[in-house]
Amino acid sequence: MNRYLVNVYGKVQGVGFRYFTYYIAKSYKLTGWVKNCDDGSVAIEIQGKGTDIEKFLTKIRIGTPFSKVKKVDVIKIDIDKKEKKFNLTYY
Template sequence: MTTICTRAWVHGRVQGVGFRYSTQQQAKALGLKGYAKNMDDGSVEVLACGEESQVQRLLEWLRAGGPRSAQVDKVLTEPNSLHEEPESFTTA
């Protein structure tokens, strides 16, 4: 079982449409830890830590458009190494 952390920036119509809450629900269902938070440029930053296959499933969900109310134009990702893994998945 390989634990990884990936940071993603989701661009499009992703603020004010329940995107962070839906991402939190999806991440918790997959057993992931991290956060989803609004950025000043209108994107949402997502940090997902957990089993590699589950992180990939969340990224696929994000790329597929997330919740129905959102419109995802692009998702940028990069591996992330943390000194301390988050305790749960939160929204900010």
Template sequence: MIRLHIIVHGRVQGVGFRYCTQYEASHRQLTGWVKNNDNGTVELEVQGEEEKVKQFVQKIGKISPFAKVTKLDITETSPIPTEKDYRIIY
């Protein structure tokens, strides 16, 4: 199991990006969270089987037809074994 912390840059707010990540994560049985940042980026953490997390990361660039991802800052972090779902933080 791996967990990644990701900052997504580009046109990613106001285009359904968070909801799309929640759908994709749930579809792949991944856990974590996603939120908008004040600087226009979206921040998220995703956790699960390594192959499923890699597929999720590959999908981020084209996750919403209205979003335009220009850059991903990805760091590996410690898994949280008690986490049960993927949620949107407001």
């Protein structure tokens, strides 16, 4: 089990990127959250099996047909043992 803070930069707001992230996370049974940031980026905390997170990150780096991902930063963080699902978070 691993947990990461992922910051995604580029054209990732107003293009369905959070919902895209939500559905990918749910498909891999990952937990965490996704939210838009004031600087135009999207922040994600993602938790689950390492192989599932790698698959998730591969799709995030590609993005949606309407998004343009320019940069993805990934930082390993502490696991949240109480977390049970993936959420769309609003500020």
